[in-house]
Amino acid sequence: MSFLKKMQSALGTGKPPAVTCPYCNATLDIEPDRKRKCPECGKTIHPKRLHNEEQKRFVTDEEAARTDAANEEHHRRKRVADLEQRLKDAQKSKNRYEEAVAHALIEAEAGNVDRAWGYYNQALKETMKGNQMGMYRCTKFDMSMLLKQEGRHKNAPVLLSEVCYLDYCEYHGLTTPVFAPGVLGEIRLAMKRSGTDMTAFRETFISMTQQVSAVKTRHPPIQAWQALETALRELDSRPKGAA
């Protein structure tokens, strides 16, 4: 170490303290901001921070995997605790819709898909009681996400058809975009993974939305489909990586 570096280090104005390789104890003159190989022993050094630590440490492959697993478990517990709080709040305020959704999310988190599905159906019934189509639409979208989580994309286009139809009815004629880019992206993914082409999706969309239109609104499904098809083709024609 040069005299200047020693002085900087002593005064606390220089670089951060030197990093030691967790395998061979070699001193590295730079602090890795991502995983990189030790120039001395060639093994991979990982900068990692455990959820309750302030500073990152430079660790081995094995400890990096342990840290990732511990962080994931910490976040999972936090999600469960948050959902349980959400359930308590819903029960306290006697919000039956919110209660069913919280139950559904708790079951989904625990991997109990059938039970989650049952609670989502309860939530849908609650929205129908008050004709709360916005909440109905959100629940249908959440259900399509549950299918995605389970790798069962086959039925997702049906749910997403309803979501898009309701968005069309809601935002049709306004200056805001009718279809959310996130929803269009999910449709594209579900179509791809379930092997649904545009013609098949059109059939799904029309038959599904005819049932919705009986409940809700006078917008002809065919008009909504034309808008959706245009939006999907536009999405396809965009260069990769564009927002």
Ligand SMILES: [Zn+2]
């Ligand atoms: Zn090393």
